[in-house]
Amino acid sequence: xxxxxxNSGPLSVPEGAIASLNCTYSDRGSQSFFWYRQYSxxxxxxxxxxxxxxxxxxxxxxxxxxxxxxxxxxxxxxxQPSDSATYLCVLYNYGQNFVFGPGTRLSVLP
Amino acid sequence: ETGVTQSPTHLIKTRGQQVTLRCSSQSGHNTVSWYxxxxxxxxxxxxxxxxxxxxxxxxxxxxxxxxxFPNYSSELNVNALELDDSALYLCASSLxxxxGGNEQFFGPGTRLTVL
Numbered sequence: 001x002x003x004x005x006x007n008s009g010p011l012s013v014p015e016g017a018i019a020s021l022n023c024t025y026s027d028r029g030s031q032s033f034f035w036y037r038q039y040s041x042x043x044x045x046x047x048x049x050x051x052x053x054x055x056x057x058x059x060x061x062x063x064x065x066x067x068x069x070x071x072x073x074x075x076x077x078x079x080q081p082s083d084s085a086t087y088l089c090v091l092y093n094y095g096q097n098f099v100f101g102p103g104t105r106l107s108v109l110p
Numbered sequence: 111e112t113g114v115t116q117s118p119t120h121l122i123k124t125r126g127q128q129v130t131l132r133c134s135s136q137s138g139h140n141t142v143s144w145y146x147x148x149x150x151x152x153x154x155x156x157x158x159x160x161x162x163x164x165x166x167x168x169x170x171x172x173x174x175x176x177x178x179f180p181n182y183s184s185e186l187n188v189n190a191l192e193l194d195d196s197a198l199y200l201c202a203s204s205l206x207x208x209x210g211g212n213e214q215f216f217g218p219g220t221r222l223t224v225l
Contacts, residue, residue: 097155100152
């Protein structure tokens with residue numbers, strides 16, 4: 001079983017809709033969780049991080065963490081075409097550093 | 111504030127050769143991590159340097175080695191290149207060893223092609 005799993009996509013949503021990106025992980029010792037965005041041909045950039053169970057909101061983005069279910073998600077409200085990118089789910093384990101998932105390609109259709 | 115820079119941008123090598131990739135960390139950052147990103151995949155952690163010492167290593171063979179200098183810039187060296195080493199190599203810098211929410215900032219990457 002891979003450490004971090006994501007649907008590769010592409011996930012297509014119309015402009016203005018909510019995009020829901022999901023991620024599951026296998027290591028229950030994972031401590032911190034991150035979402036990075038990567039545009040084609042560019043390097044990853046941090047969107048949000050979350051440590052505790054529940055929701056964390058930042059502008060149009062909401063990260064959700066459920067450690068019991070080993071599940072983390074990212075919701076993007078009012079999706080824009082500029083949100084079209086690959087979204088990388090990343091977990092941090094002390095001693096193992098960052099473990100990246102394969103990414104989900106999001107396409108927001110105008 | 112100067113961001114993370116990497117050189118060269120692109121590189122073509124042949125199998126068996128050696129390569130050195132360079133990274134300058136963001137101003138004030140003392141930690142550098144290196145990642146390999148194959149096409150269509152997420153980045154894979156190679157190793158991290160904190161204050162000139164290796165501070166964690168991923169599942170990569172010893173022919174992948176690194177160095178961090180007193181100014182916190184870093185090099186990634188790969189010996190005996192194999193075709194599967196073709197990838198985008200990303201450098202990321204942060205302040206302090208990666209723990210909790212210490213954000214790491216990525217450079218633009220070096221695209222290595224091994225023929």
